[in-house]
Amino acid sequence: MADSERPIVIVGASLGGAKAAEALREAGYRGGIILIGEEHERPYERPPLSKGYLTGKDDREKIYVHPPQWYAEHDITLRLGTAVAAIDPAAHTVTLADDGQVGYHKLLLTTGSEPRRLPVPGADQDGVLYLRRVDDSDRIKAALRPGARIAVIGAGWIGLEVAAAARTVGAEVTVLEALELPLLRVLGREVAQVFADLHRDHGVDLRFGVQVTELTGADGKVSGVKLGDGSEVAADAVVVGIGISPATALAEAAGLEVDNGIRTDQHLRTSDPDVYAAGDVANAHHPLFDRHIRVEHWANALNQPQTAARAMLGQPDAVYDRVPYFFTDQYDLGMEYVGYVEPGGYDQVVFRGDPATREFIAFWLSGGRVLAGMNVNVWDVTDPIRELVRSRRAVDPKALADPDVPLGEV
Ligand SMILES: Cc1cc2nc3c(=O)[nH]c(=O)nc-3n(C[C@H](O)[C@H](O)[C@H](O)COP(=O)(O)OP(=O)(O)OC[C@H]3O[C@@H](n4cnc5c(N)ncnc54)[C@H](O)[C@@H]3O)c2cc1C
Ligand SMILES: NC(=O)c1ccc[n+]([C@@H]2O[C@H](COP(=O)([O-])OP(=O)(O)OC[C@H]3O[C@@H](n4cnc5c(N)ncnc54)[C@H](O)[C@@H]3O)[C@@H](O)[C@H]2O)c1
Secondary structure (H helix, E strand, O other), X not given: OOHHHOOEEEEOOOHHHHHHHHHHHHOOOOOOEEEEOOOOOOOEOOHHHHOHHHHOOOOHHHHEOOOOOHHHHOOEEEEOOOOEEEEEOOOOEEEEOOOOEEEOOEEEEOOOEEEOOOOOOOOOOEOEEEOOOHHHHHHHHHHOOOOOEEEEEOOOHHHHHHHHHHHXXXXXXXXXXXXXXOOHHHHHHHHHHHHHHHHHHOOOEEEEOOOEEXXXXXXXXXXXXXXXXXXEEEOOEEEEOOXXXXXXXXXXXXXXXXXXXXXXXXXXXXXXXXXXEOHXXXXXXXXXXXXXXXXXXXXXXXXXXXXXXXXXOOOOOOOOOOOOEEEEEEOOEEEEEEEOOOOOOOOEEEEEOOHHHOOEEEEEEEOOEEEEEEEEOOOOOHHHHHHHHHHOOEOOHHHHHOOOOOHHHO
16 A cells, blocks of 8 residues: 555544544545544543532533544544554554554654652552543542542642542542642742632642652551651542653654653654654644743643644644643632743743732733733633733733733733
């Protein structure tokens, strides 16, 4: 078979993979598309797993990217429960873990990421729970009963959203974080404090600067978390959210360039011209920031695949230059964040509105330019914030803070 008659193969059947298949068909591609995923579920979105799906507010049907018949209707071969074990870029084939081989014309890797495991004694006991997949969410949901003692390790996005869901259903929650504040590396001290206050006000026992040394238990079931100072937090279940690692093993073994994810150019093409990467796993060159960035958020997995699809079809103007965006919902706080700031990469934070009211916009600046903005319980402002970030012009911080000055005129 001539190379060009082979299908486009997508490895990773989650949001990124499903959106890539959709974008290929939307762009008019009529050749074969094979979407391979090791999970048994058809592609679904993860944000509800720590929010509405976890509390029981949203039912399962809401999580899926497409209805079941959509794949056949669009002539997309969906191979679920199938892990890809190896890629041979020279032969243009992927080897499946169950031994078959599939040839490709172009290959897209949307393998996403995997939770980091807690490296302490006792971490393999029952009741120690991670959150990435829908069945993980089901397990945590079963543990979130009124009065149950839930210890959450890590005050990042997973930890805080699970803490909020657990409090919402009436569980007792202790959050154990290694740093001095939640979300410190992403938000910095000034805004991280807002999330600490939010959770304290909702009755979460927050412990910062702690070292988890061991998970205690009996008969293989976890019963507590031991800390570096010798104290112990009793727990009926422990939820661990200490970050993720991009799923790069396949790419690495195939000799693709890997450095904090699979390195790609601005077209999302890897170091092999017929292999592309998108979503959590891609460390892509971003033309606006003129550097490689890897974004671990939903909007990136939603949008990057459209660029990858068009680039695989040979469209030279397919460049990914969107400003990163993400959101969270915790209790009655909803927020959106637009922009990109390296940990510690700002020199000023400007608030428009009082953060104590939890209705405000925060801006991170460096050298007078807006790097990112976050609207908290304030809506319909992401477009002007995105424009401020994109323009890279110096702004007047007083005007930025003044709610009477429209953001478009700052
Ligand atoms: C609980 C939770 C809540 C979240 N909430 C938010 C939120 O509110 N806002 C936000 O912006 N972001 C949120 N995120 C992040 C967002 O979900 C991720 O950025 C997004 O899922 C990344 O999508 P992806 O398609 O790149 O990868 P993934 O969703 O990780 O999917 C990768 C898929 O590839 C499969 N795979 C990997 N290796 C292989 C292989 N060798 N063979 C076959 N298949 C393979 C995996 O099994 C997986 O199904 C959340 C994440 C989680 C876990
Ligand atoms: N709303 C959202 O955007 C959202 C929601 C949920 C998940 N996610 C994504 O899911 C992924 C996983 O989230 P996450 O919360 O696990 O990662 P994270 O990187 O957001 O946070 C991890 C936290 O764990 C802490 N930590 C690390 N090791 C620790 C230890 N040994 N003991 C105590 N604390 C420790 C870190 O200091 C950090 O605060 C991320 O990619 C995240 O972006 C995003």
